[in-house]
Amino acid sequence: MDLNDADSEFEALLRGALPDDAVGPSEPRYLEEPRGRYHGRETVVVRPRSAEEVATVVRLAGQARVGVVAYGGGTGLVGGQISTDGPLPVILSLERMAAIREVYPQENVLICDAGAVLADIQAAADAVERLFPLSLASEGSARIGGNLATNAGGTAVLRYGNARALCLGLEAVLPDGQIWRGLQRLRKDNTGYDLRNLLIGSEGTLGVITAAALKLSPKPAARGTAIFVVPSPKAALDLLALAQAQLGELVSGFELISGQGLAFLAETVPEVRQPFDAAPDWAVLVDVGLVAGLDPQGALEQLFVAAAEAGLALDGVIAQSAQQSDEFWFVREHIPEANKRIGAVISSDVSVPLGAIPEFVELGRAEIAKIGAFRINCFGHVGDGNLHYNVFPLPGGRAADHANQRGDLQRAVHDLAHRLGGSVSAEHGVGRLKVEDLERYGDPAKLSALRAIKAALDPLGIMNPGAVLRN
């Protein structure tokens, strides 16, 4: 189905149907993304204030056969929010739909507009002594509609699940312009197919999420954080099992940190205080959120003693205060910034079955070595089997000098993850970056079902054309 440009004629249509200030030119911020890989093209931006206005935009786009790219906080890492080629789409920004609509503390539910900033949602939950556990580096600017559209992950998935697991209901505009009013506050509802989870993770290609009913959690009574030096990734996994045997689901976070990552941090962000004098090869950050009656420092000490006895921990520091907890997380959270300053040749977002992590780390190194001499920073949400596997030039080298090896490197990492039963997009989505990967690694039966669903719900192909599935 051929689409048309969002040209001045289409812009006039929008102006005729929406309040005057809802339609405008695309400022540069709509055309950039965090990693600088994708550059958008100037086009018309529409900033609706209600689901009804979103529906108007989608209906007009359908009539004019113009693509619609939904835009949240612009923090996506796979180019899902940036259209780079094909007919010019309209950019539909949710920024004016940013309200927390209602909070129901007794129900552990919060309802907000899709444009609500993640940090604002966290704060609104905190204000009623609840937790909205979705937590990621970009939470200060990411908007919940985008978090849901990409099924965002982050650092608390081990305990609380992905964005998908935190959503009870949606309001969304479907590609035909109908508004689905599904803002349920229900824990159980088995009336028909799971449209909610179909829209979650569809990256704007099956509709535009306009509001969400989110699931809050009881706030842990006390939090504890530790960083343990582990002899190997295998030991990290065994340590996770030990931690869960002792503390069950109260283990909230379990993050792998590599010596390479700590070295990058020391080099590029020296103001971040390192937990150990000499950077260990491997460390894990363990975060626990306990109920009343349990002492986090004591529980982490007990874990350390058992881990040390089993040869799973060589050294460790346990935060003695909330401030120190934050400092430990500061280390973990600045590793992506350090990576950025060093300049990666490739970065990856793979997941593998937990048991395959040691093999992945070992074989990954060997596969990379076949291509050339590189530094590897392998880190991330090891409790979820989700590793960010980033490859860097040797000291003094520049990422740009390895541009011609980029494809081979990415392919080697993805092939390996796939071979071990893993995913080439664990938490970032497909966007435009991994459309070919989805075709290469996706199960054929699944792919044909996905294409059939896309054609059925968006027969004109107007929703985020070029993302997830090839046009």
Place this chain on the structure above:
Amino acid sequence: MDLNDADSEFEALLRGALPDDAVGPSEPRYLEEPRGRYHGRETVVVRPRSAEEVATVVRLAGQARVGVVAYGGGTGLVGGQISTDGPLPVILSLERMAAIREVYPQENVLICDAGAVLADIQAAADAVERLFPLSLASEGSARIGGNLATNAGGTAVLRYGNARALCLGLEAVLPDGQIWRGLQRLRKDNTGYDLRNLLIGSEGTLGVITAAALKLSPKPAARGTAIFVVPSPKAALDLLALAQAQLGELVSGFELISGQGLAFLAETVPEVRQPFDAAPDWAVLVDVGLVAGLDPQGALEQLFVAAAEAGLALDGVIAQSAQQSDEFWFVREHIPEANKRIGAVISSDVSVPLGAIPEFVELGRAEIAKIGAFRINCFGHVGDGNLHYNVFPLPGGRAADHANQRGDLQRAVHDLAHRLGGSVSAEHGVGRLKVEDLERYGDPAKLSALRAIKAALDPLGIMNPGAVLRN
């Protein structure tokens, strides 16, 4: 699309393509269901041993345009497994695909065939010191494929979620006969639309689940159970909030029991030992699964003291042993049996937002009274907002005498749940029983999306025709 009968010619086709013993006549057990509402018709039953054989059946059915009704444990309560009219379908029983394929304790993952019996899965998890938390009355005969196809709920949803939340990956035969090999053991995978959750809850109308990768949980170190007498459903909710404030997600179950239910139990199942000499109007069963370092009896005593001070608990018994825990659950679990022996005029499976429960209970009574004089047993998973709201004749009356009021009663209960933002099928599904309800109460935009998805994935309409969506 008109379908054909699964006639002798089609049976011969099956016999030609499958091992001899895989095809046979429909014994009575395939044509009955627990509540005796639906009666199937004699037809051919196929009992494949592999996904490949399932695919063969589905392909042949597509070629011959014969309907396929997948059959698990036969425990569904909404007639999803029983075809009563239209062209005769083939019954595809998963009973010979009942293996636990692999258990990965370190990963908290178990992979099994779709025909594995739920209790066998629980036992296999238990054998490696893990928990598969899906728990429901029919677990001794229900099969996991059916549990997933209906997104079963049960008594541990509060802590662990529905069947949906316990599934990491699926293997399934899609309506075109392709096998989707999606048995992933991943916690994070964002490669394309969520086909897994689309099949989960689709009740065999979008494909046949042949195997599943299930998520296990750490086993709680210690379990505690108590029954508290509460002054009202509102107090039950406040007690839940109190319990979660003290114990967070370690509250595993929170079940409402009504005085009417206890009276039915005393009358019809007198061998079940009652927790209180005089049956209270309302009670809740609280179940907690704690981590090491916490004492369940102590925690429940502390909860009782705080609840009593706040006027939320009038009396209480705390199990002093695992055996007593089981006895308390025995009470709760025999209420459906007592209902059956009394004979309900209608039974319901509604959910409402937690905050709306008191209003639902109060208004429900008033709505029923408008129709006539009845007894009401309102009980269930109050922590999930999921109430089984069953209506009975007055003492001495017979359910059959109220057959003509059944429609009005059901409608009154469903209208009320819907008006309060609830669902008319919380955990049992739509099946054949609630096809009209889905049309009446379903959001129009959602319904048209559901129909488009069904037509896209099953254009011939062979998968469980007549279930969920009208043909």
